[in-house]
Every structure is written in C-alpha cells, then in structure tokens.
Amino acid sequence: MSLLTVGTVAFDSIETPFGKVDKVIGGAATYICWAASYFCDKQDLVSVIGDDWPVDEIKLLNSRGVDTRGLQIKNGEKSFFWAGKYREDLNQRDTLVTELNVLADFDPVLPESYQDAEYLMLGNLTPEIQMAVIRQMEKRPRLIAMDTMNFWMDVAMESLLKTIKMVDVLTINDEEARQLSGEYSLVKAAKKIFDLGPKYLVIKKGEHGALLFHGDEVFFAPALPLLEVRDPTGAGDTFAGGFMGYIANTNDTSFENLKRALIYGSAMASFCVEEFSLDRLKRITPEELQTRMTKFKNLVHYTL
C-alpha cells in the first residue's frame, strides 16, 4: 500500500561533540521517506523546496519509489534551513538558525495521483498545513500518523488540538506528552491524549527507546546501545518513517503489527544516528537490517 508523507525537505547545519557539517541534506520528510523506502516501494511526498535543493537528491528519492509530483520547487527561492548544536549529552540541542524561506507561505497541494494513498504520515510542521493535507484527501486513509513538537503547543494549541483530533497515531516525546496532558505519569498522559482523539500514542524517548500506548495496553521498544552515536538529527523522523513504512507495506493496523513496526522504526533510527545527515540511512543492506533486528530481539530476551 502507498504511504503519503508531508513534511520539510531542507538543509541542515549540525554541530555535535563528534563533528560538524554545513548545509547538508535534511528535513523531516526526507528522513521519513528514506527510512520508509526500506519497507514500502510506493510513496508520495508533499513538501516545498527552493531551486537550491539538489536535483540529484530528488532523483535519488524517485529511485527509492518516492513520487515527488507533490514536491513544489520555488524558483529563485531558498529551501528551509536549520542550524543547531548539540550539547555534550546529545539529549539537548540549541537551535542556532531557523530560516523558513519557502516554508513561510507553503500551501500544500495534493496531486490527483496521491488520492489512493492508504497511509498518511504528517511530519512535524504547522498543524494548519498538516490539517490542510488531511482535508485534501477525498477518502480517509486507513491510518493517519502525526508528529509534532512542544513549539506548536506553545504557539498554536487550538489548531494543534483540532489536528490531533483527526489522527490515529500521535508521536511525541515524553516531555511533550507531559506538557500536552498536564500529567507526569505517562500512563495517565496516554489516557488524556486518547481523549483528544488518537487511538495510538507513541512516546519517543531518544536513547531511552519508545513506548506505544493503545487502550490499556503498552509496549516498549528499547533503543540499542550503540558504539558510535554521532548525530541524533532526524532520528525521530527516521523512526516514524520505518514505523509507517512497515505498516503500509504489511497493510495491517493491529496492535500486534504496530509493535513490530515500532521495533523496525527503532532499528532504522539506530542506523540514522551513527553518522551525520542521511549518510548511514542511505546505505543499509537487507542483511544489516536483519542483523540489527536480531540485536533488538536479543536485547530484551529472557526466559523465566
């Protein structure tokens, strides 16, 4: 089944304790599409770039099965640009530069050919744009997942809540789950967030793994302890891409299948952070993915 993704396609400048890169390929949708491409061979992308974003990178996405008819290219304009610096512990980062550029007046338009998408991934963006994409779908997708962040809770809570009401899966981090619900206990936070609309809640905890809540059930995907973590940028998007790519490919929205998807998402994220930008994510072999999935299994396996 086809996966439609809306999100940023951008340039990043990143500094971590392990290195520094300038104006590299980035953006939530870029990470999502690349990660999903390992599972799903039919994807649609809705985003906007300037004419400074490399054509070769668009062709690469096409070669991975990503339809880019919904990727608007604004001539004479610049792509979204983000620069950030991670602190020593990699869990905190400071934004140095945010240049919205083409994103400032982005008006997403869904090509007719995207209307058959059964799965929709709303990457982190203004809730208005996320909502606009849902509204352009003539038939509601089987599963809509939405990523967001604390920034939108601070500046656009009303439209954020309207958008959250329309989705099936919300993915946020633990701090954001607490902010959105006003509850410290993540179990209580999940219950309150279910009242807002979603049936599934994914709480991303970075190097501490991810939780999947559904009704009274909860599942935990650990993060793999890694020898090298160089750049956490895009890890959450990569996770979401692996998660939704796996669900779209299996066309199964049961809790049991979402658990598997959570592990695949975590495995993809574990590759992402090993190198800067999408460097590692672009060259994962099926054998490497298999080996990593075995490591995830062994990590939590015990007999009583």
Place this chain on the structure above:
Amino acid sequence: MSLLTVGTVAFDSIETPFGKVDKVIGGAATYICWAASYFCDKQDLVSVIGDDWPVDEIKLLNSRGVDTRGLQIKNGEKSFFWAGKYREDLNQRDTLVTELNVLADFDPVLPESYQDAEYLMLGNLTPEIQMAVIRQMEKRPRLIAMDTMNFWMDVAMESLLKTIKMVDVLTINDEEARQLSGEYSLVKAAKKIFDLGPKYLVIKKGEHGALLFHGDEVFFAPALPLLEVRDPTGAGDTFAGGFMGYIANTNDTSFENLKRALIYGSAMASFCVEEFSLDRLKRITPEELQTRMTKFKNLVHYTL
C-alpha cells in the same frame, strides 16, 4: 544461599511533587534487605544505627530472615539522617540535609556467623567501608556486587577504584558510567569499566530501565510505565536487593540468570516508587509479584 549486605540504615525526610514525609524509615541496606527478602530467606546485615532507630523495625527485618548481629547500635547516638526534595520531573533531587551521625566513624565488624555468606551486596557507602567488608570475608563470596555514586568519584577516586577492582558487578547510573569511564557511548563506557575489574556492569536509568553489560553482550530491562509514582527514594537499592536476592536464592551466576535477576529487580523497584518510604515494599504478595512479572514480559514481547 545467604546474602550479606552492608549499607546505611537510616531516617529520611522526603518531599516530592506528590507529598511529604518526615523522618521515615530509610537507608540503602534497609531497602536492599526488604527487597531481597522476597527471594532469599537467609540474609546478613552489616550497618550501624543510633538508639533512636525503632526496635520494631529491626524485629521486622529479623522476621524476614535478616540476621542483624552485624547491625551495631550506638547508645546515646543518632542514626544517619538524609532529607531531600525531588523536582517536578522526579529525575532530579536536591539534598537538603545530610547528618552522618553514627555513620561518621562507622567501623564495620563481621560476626563470625556471617562468614558463610556466598553473596555480598555492597550498598552505596564510602569505598573504604565497602573494602573493609570484603577484606573481613575469610572466603571470597561467589559474587560481589557494589553500588556507588558520583560523589565518591569526586572525593575518593583512588579508594573507589581499588574497591571496584575487587568486585564482580558494579551498579551505577548512566551519568556515573559516563563520568567513571570518560566515554559518552555506554557500550564504550562498559568496555572501559570492565578494564577496571568487574565482569558485569549494571547501568540504572530510573524510569528508563536498566542495562546489563557482560563481555560483548548487553541486556536491557525496561521500567514499567506506572500510573502512580510518588517517591523514587530507594528505588535503586530496591532494584539491587531484588537482583541480588534472586541470584542468591537461585545460586546461579550465569549471564542468563543475571538477566532474570535484572527483571526481578526492576519489578521490585516498580513497587517501591508507588508509595513513600518502604510502605509499598513491605506488603507485596506473591500474586502481585507474579502479575507484575507478567506485565514486564508483555511490555517487550513481540513476534516477527
């Protein structure tokens, strides 16, 4: 098999966002012995208290199979006292008061009857006292586990390293593992810490679970997301008590058995934090423990 524990037996005053208690029963060894008592019916305790610590609490420990002949009672003196306040997120706490009292000149003395202990748990204390206990053992225990904290890395690194060299299992948190090894990657940190002596490294991550490293292997025990977390005090000690109590009872120091022990330790800690002091820890039924172990299993269970 018998488990010998050395550690503090104390009074705590604790404030969390969920309540406040004054001068309640606390101390690392108290939590360790209580948690271990659910697995192991023969324990020895080495510690020191003033004559202000309730005799009834000593009798309760005895009724749980804890031999207190090594618990020194100093007449006319006061027990160790700690007061602390947790911040909103419960992951950080500020120490308000530390009164060493009887602990200031504590000289541990092992009764002859403790010499047959096969398992030794060194609760967080000055490395000198931990070392003194190891040295008083005529026969080396089958497994020595040691808990410590960043404070001793700051003020007593030399004797800390000497003590670490003598133990099999080191239990510290992620921040401390990074401080001790100088490595950000926990995989690299574990390798460096193995060079210091221990064969096993347990990295405690509080609400994010715990990692067990051994050689090139790693195992992860999640923490159970809880509806109510009122007081994290003693959770790490309770974890260590469940871990060592299970190992002592099964008398099996294989990696496979230590994995199981890690889950039992996590289960005990999940009870501990639900109420203040040892309130919840003192009344766990076998059925409750069984139910919780099933929850831990389901939390990470998936099929591929």
